[in-house]
Amino acid sequence: MLSREFLTERGYCCGHGCLMCPYEPKHIKDNTILKIINCFKEDNPLIQKKLRSVSVEEGYEIATKLFQILNKKGDGIGLAANQVGIDASVAVVNVKEPIVLVNPKIVRKEEETRYYEGCLSFPKKGCHTKRYKIVEVEVDNMESNMTFGAGDTDLDLLESVCVQHEIDHLNGMRILDRAMELTIKRDKPKIGRNEPCPCGSGKKYKKCCLIKN
Numbered sequence: 001m002l003s004r005e006f007l008t009e010r011g012y013c014c015g016h017g018c019l020m021c022p023y024e025p026k027h028i029k030d031n032t033i034l035k036i037i038n039c040f041k042e043d044n045p046l047i048q049k050k051l052r053s054v055s056v057e058e059g060y061e062i063a064t065k066l067f068q069i070l071n072k073k074g075d076g077i078g079l080a081a082n083q084v085g086i087d088a089s090v091a092v093v094n095v096k097e098p099i100v101l102v103n104p105k106i107v108r109k110e111e112e113t114r115y116y117e118g119c120l121s122f123p124k125k126g127c128h129t130k131r132y133k134i135v136e137v138e139v140d141n142m143e144s145n146m147t148f149g150a151g152d153t154d155l156d157l158l159e160s161v162c163v164q165h166e167i168d169h170l171n172g173m174r175i176l177d178r179a180m181e182l183t184i185k186r187d188k189p190k191i192g193r194n195e196p197c198p199c200g201s202g203k204k205y206k207k208c209c210l211i212k213n
Contacts, residue, residue: 036069036083039121039174046082047121048172051089056141059090059102066092076120078162080169083121091166095159099146101139104167108136115161119175127179131161 037044054062066079070092080091093099109132118126134149149160168178191198197208 035085036073036079036120037085038123040123040125044082044085046085046087047169047174049082049087050172051082051087051170053103053140054088054090056102058088059141060100062086062088062090063092063100063102066090067094067098070094073120077158078166079120080166082169082172089170091170093159093162093166095162096155099159099163100141101137101163101166101170102141104137104139104163104170106135106164106167107138107145108134110134113157115157117161117165117175119165122175127175129175129178131164133157133160135160135164137163137167 037047039047062081066081066084069084070076070079077095078091078093081088089103091101091104093101111133113131113133114128115131116126116128117131132149134147137146137148139146148163149156165175168175191205191210193204193206193210195205197203197205197210199209201208
């Protein structure tokens with residue numbers, strides 16, 4: 001969670017449900033408009049569109065709203081602007097610390113890996129994707145490039161994957177599109193649900209070992 005001060009000093013409700021919150025009207029208004037798009041229920045063209053570049057000032061204003069929504073959601077670690085219907089190349093990540101990405105671009109990537117990840121726009125679903133352990137990112141809101149995943153901890157890798165995930169959003173790529181890059185190779189032919197079970201039980205596969213698996 002981000003500190004309450006980070007949001008309230010910018011005029012936004014922190015989302016913690018404080019009594020007599022002076023930012024309540026703005027909080028309600030913003031969250032009525034800015035809701036996380038559920039790709040299973042609605043088809044929003046922004047999800048599959050490369051987003052427009054913005055100024056650093058506008059980027060921080062949008063990032064503040066994204067952090068507010070993440071705080072209220074409570075179960076996310078990253079969010080891109082198009083996930084809430086904003087056409088702007090801005091994303092936020094909050095794994096080890098709050099990070100703002102304004103017009104980000106990956107300029108270096110190392111050590112390909114496979115990672116299981118989810119997405120707030122595809123709730124309760126996850127899939128394996130091709131990612132990189134280390135990425136170097138160029139952003140307009142920092143003078144020097146940012147490097148993610150250089151450490152050896154699980155959080156370092158998670159932060160790197162999250163950054164790649166959010167940059168994918170800004171380029172119009174969904175998690176399902178990324179998952180389709182993985183080629184699944186089977187050691188044995190696929191068994192149909194109604195075919196005889198290979199274990200020799202005499203039952204159909206769907207009523208035998210498929211259930212056990």
